[in-house]
Amino acid sequence: MAAAPPVSGPRRNSIRQLLDKALDLTIAPGYTAAGYRLRGLSWEDAIAGGFVRGGVALVTGASSGLGQATCEGLAVAGARVHMLVRNRERGERAREQIVERLGERGVRPELRLELCDLAEPRSIREFASRFTERERELTVLVNNAGVLPPERVRTKEGFELTFATNVVGPFLLTNLLLPALRRGAPSRVVTVTSGGMYAAGLDVDDLQLERRDYAGTRFYAHTKRVQVALTELWAERERGHGIAFFAMHPGWADTPGLARSLPRFHRLLKPALRDAHQGADTIVWLATVAKPPGDSGELWQDRRVRPKHRLPRTREGAAERERLWSELSRLVESPGPEPGAPGK
Template sequence: MNPLAKVLDTLADRTLVPGYSKIGYELRKRHWQPLPEGALRGKRALVTGANSGLGKATAARLAELGATVHLVVRDLGRGEQAREEIATLLPKAELHVDRCDLSDYDSVRRFAEGFLAAHDTVDILVHNAGALPPKRTENAWGDELALAVHVLGPFLLTGLLLPGLRASEDARVVFVSSGGMYAQKLYDGDPQYREGKYGGTAAYARTKRMQVVLAGMWAEHLAGDGISVHSMHPGWAATPGVTDSLPGFAKLMGPLLRDAEQGADTTVWLAASAEGGRTSGRFWHDRTARPEHYVPWTKESAAQRERLWEFCKDRVQNS
């Protein structure tokens, strides 16, 4: 990308609407190199929340690049429907549907145990599953639902799958976050959102901030294991998560929203490109590393990061 293009890219990113909408995607993709055909041949990929939206688009593109893809879903019926839709477009793809409810830690343990009993290696793990609760809800372990789905379930799953990730020659872990996290600081003192008036959108954004922090910490912890860990945000995409949970926003943005394939592009690029294996611990949007903070009052300290890590360890070990 030439210097002028970099300046325009940064300007679009900071002004949100040009950068997060399909406008930014269309402008930036002109500078991208296509991923090689068969780039993921022989790789095994897991995508959580793969029955619709970004997850299904990610699963389809990974399969198109040659990966064996596991659609890791809460609802097997919807997962099988997604598998059939992908298979119609990619009849030679190797696709599997596996049940795992990230808000149910017993379900996470059963899935991980069964998966590692059947397969030695995990090459790609995409944490895509999401939840935007309309009111504060807890799972069976007393954890707020968005926290369980976005943070604690993925933390547990990543830890349980480490033997498979370590067995890979070039493992990649990608957390699908959100640009909404820029508006939130790290609430390490109240991760369960018990204080103040609960809001689903705020809970979503808070836990997406936690994902970015934890991705960086996983990258540090796994630096010697040959496992690259990334977080990214897809921009504003017309997926069920947006159109169902934020109908007013979806109506306002209308034709400016990206489609699911555009939103999934950076996740796939991080999983399949050489760059995705050379770097670790960074936050990405449209194939470019972005700042984790745009304003000083959202920055967390090293002590806060450690408290979040220890909180997650304690919750999953005692669940």
């Protein structure tokens, strides 16, 4: 019997596109390691782009999971990487692990630890001023740090902990670093959200969900929805300054954070989960690819733009997003740039 003819390039691409669409529609399989493989993605491709080569990157949540993998990827791609951590010891361990791994491929990464507690605005302000004294220009900021606490916790400065870490932290840090990002333009900000946000709509009247009983996954999903809305707002407000803003969700990856926050889910799905590098793939790709094929302000998963909503009830309008900006600015007393304000 004659062998089947090989599948040609364009045909292989259209098969990939159909498969990608099917995985996106069925949601769960696309979030697993199988989804990553079926989409034909690989870490070596993710780190191949030259955008960040010779540039400066800052990655939050660098001591663990996706953040650590992201630092590794950006270092191989040629960036000087600042690893933002809240605990020096854990940060040092993560840095050493990267150095050891990359040593095996003959790469000597440029990695520097930065200490900051993203749940505490005072710590963020101090960090941002230290950082911008040393680094005038920033090429890539990755807002990756995130938590899903088992119970309601108040921070020293009075915020609910999930909200403080996942929303106040990236909002304030990004706004304080906008001048450095403008000076480093073209530059990029990648914010790591979660597929969990598909279940949540914005509640601008009760941003910290103080009127509700605590439920970790619901509070987490709400903060992740806020991150997607913020990405859209930054994209609008910073238009013309050369900074592109992306939200991405990583699928389901086997990280210390997932094991700690959702132990049952983690145990059940462990064999199907992505590893940390597969989870970090689209973060690194967005930070390194010459030109992402999509606009600033979009949501990405597995290197493609995805819908921001899957349920009509979660949709918000532009006016609600603007209220979100005002309310967050009031909360952190950092109004950020006016829409269309000229850059420096």
